[in-house]
Amino acid sequence: MFSKQILVCQYQSCLAQGSAEVLAAFLDCSISEVSIVPSECQGQCNLGATVRVLPDEVWYCRVKPSDVSAIAESHLQNGQPVDHLLHPRFHRSY
Numbered sequence: 001m002f003s004k005q006i007l008v009c010q011y012q013s014c015l016a017q018g019s020a021e022v023l024a025a026f027l028d029c030s031i032s033e034v035s036i037v038p039s040e041c042q043g044q045c046n047l048g049a050t051v052r053v054l055p056d057e058v059w060y061c062r063v064k065p066s067d068v069s070a071i072a073e074s075h076l077q078n079g080q081p082v083d084h085l086l087h088p089r090f091h092r093s094y
Helices: 012-016 019-028 065-077
Strands: 004-009 034-039 051-054 058-060
Touching: 004 019, 012 019, 019 034, 019 065, 051 065, 058 065
Parallel strands: 004 034
Antiparallel strands: 004 051, 051 058
């Protein structure tokens, strides 16, 4: 059973921003209890590549392959989202 699911957008805009490489980087990581899923458009095309973590409802934007290890270690292993990658539409600082 998977405790988390990672959705990595594989639609046109995100693909143009390197989401295929982001997906590959997640698949290359050894992350236990996490399902990595290529997704359809998540509606955040202007800030791709988009990565969404469920059930946490954490959205990351402008994700690069080099960011995957930080997301895996900080968020997936330690429960701390990576602040500088959080999507501002969903995670605003007040």
